[in-house]
Amino acid sequence: MIREITPTTTPEQLRAELAAFLADPYPTYRQMRDQTPLEYVFLPPGIAPGIDEPMRAWALMKFSDVYNALRDHETFSSARNPLVAKGIFPPLVLILDDPPRHTRFRRLVNKAFTLRRVEALQPWIARVAHQLLDEIGSGEVDIVRSYTIPLPIRVIAHLLGIPEEDRDTFKRWSDTFISSLVSIPLEQRMKNTQEMVEYFGRMAAARRAHGADDLITALVEADIEGESLQDWEILGFCILLLIAGNETTTNLIGNMLNILVDRPELWQQLREDRSLVEPVIEETLRYESPVQQLSRVTTREVVLSGVTIPEGAMVSVFFGAANRDPQEFPDPDEFRLDRDLRNHVAFGMGIHYCLGAPLARAEAQITLNAFLDRFPRLTRGTAPAVRQTTSPIVYGFQQLPLVLHPREQRYAFSH
Ligand code: HEM
Numbered sequence: 556m557i558r559e560i561t562p563t564t565t566p567e568q569l570r571a572e573l574a575a576f577l578a579d580p581y582p583t584y585r586q587m588r589d590q591t592p593l594e595y596v597f598l599p600p601g602i603a604p605g606i607d608e609p610m611r612a613w614a615l616m617k618f619s620d621v622y623n624a625l626r627d628h629e630t631f632s633s634a635r636n637p638l639v640a641k642g643i644f645p646p647l648v649l650i651l652d653d654p655p656r657h658t659r660f661r662r663l664v665n666k667a668f669t670l671r672r673v674e675a676l677q678p679w680i681a682r683v684a685h686q687l688l689d690e691i692g693s694g695e696v697d698i699v700r701s702y703t704i705p706l707p708i709r710v711i712a713h714l715l716g717i718p719e720e721d722r723d724t725f726k727r728w729s730d731t732f733i734s735s736l737v738s739i740p741l742e743q744r745m746k747n748t749q750e751m752v753e754y755f756g757r758m759a760a761a762r763r764a765h766g767a768d769d770l771i772t773a774l775v776e777a778d779i780e781g782e783s784l785q786d787w788e789i790l791g792f793c794i795l796l797l798i799a800g801n802e803t804t805t806n807l808i809g810n811m812l813n814i815l816v817d818r819p820e821l822w823q824q825l826r827e828d829r830s831l832v833e834p835v836i837e838e839t840l841r842y843e844s845p846v847q848q849l850s851r852v853t854t855r856e857v858v859l860s861g862v863t864i865p866e867g868a869m870v871s872v873f874f875g876a877a878n879r880d881p882q883e884f885p886d887p888d889e890f891r892l893d894r895d896l897r898n899h900v901a902f903g904m905g906i907h908y909c910l911g912a913p914l915a916r917a918e919a920q921i922t923l924n925a926f927l928d929r930f931p932r933l934t935r936g937t938a939p940a941v942r943q944t945t946s947p948i949v950y951g952f953q954q955l956p957l958v959l960h961p962r963e964q965r966y967a968f969s970h
Contacts, residue, residue, distance in 0.1 A: 621874065634651055756790045758771055
């Protein structure tokens, strides 16, 4: 997919190539990493109104380039995204802001989205995890539909104080938002954003009138030296959480179970030694990063790995490729628990470092422990595992059939 698009490339070819790349981007990363920074066609002409020429971007795939770009937010702006300028992507708060707006916003949301809030949520998350597993029982199940999608959706909905019955709408909104323009047309995406804006606008106004014990109320009340968030900022943040906290966590959990199902010895080891749970989660984040790429725009000419990138250029930061760079992670294509993973960039780096990292880690930990407690063995189901291929941003499964083997029932007979 990282290649020139010729005038003879048909939309069908493009769709098929994109799907193949998204289903397994790692061979492309291996092949291209040393040649990056490299300019490529980010979007083909005609894909949306206002894109009459191919839209180009610079791919960063080396760990050092990705790391340096993420740390240098003055040169690599999150706010100047041309997709936002063209009306293709809505102007998300925080994640698409630069300082000083980003600094002020992040300080205020840090006050509401605290570690304490995540810790307090953990018993509730564990209850939901066990409830979902009770409903599944044992035997073959598509773990995506039955577990990895519902858990994060329910967590975000609970955190925001959203009514249970709106959960399916939630899921549709976040799916549409992160899908590629190739799979969902612009009008549908704009309608989707409008629906979210209206919904969360009503929620923010309601919490301002009557507070509740939820994150939206904490955001309404967050105040630093007289500075507080306005309703449009709160609804923008709710939309961001919905987008940033759902599919990402779904994919972390799915990728982790997919890795473990082929490693029955590691499964046994984990059952006996739970200190391995954390390294398994961190290595999953590196090995199959749930967020594969995001964009920046250069505010000046800059040299990376000896290559000059001009001012005003769009840059694709490939977190997934950086996390498999052999210069940083020896034998990067091996899943190993003895690595130094402090520097993996699965949650980003620098000022935009993932706000929800503790929550995502908690959901993965609770999940893995619950599965280990209940199932002595996991095996693959008869239906095929299918990777998602609609979003270029995330990496995970559309369908992941697993067989959950229950504990053997032992009966004690007295004679
Ligand atoms: C495994 C799950 C997750 C992964 C891999 C992930 C990954 C990331 C990455 C790579 C960034 C950096 C974006 C950038 O540099 O432009 C980010 C930012 C962010 N994430 Fe996550 N995320 C996950 C889960 C969550 C959850 C559960 C939430 C919230 C409930 C969340 C909320 C955010 C927010 C608000 C930002 C923007 C922070 C800022 O711009 O200051 N994420 N995430």
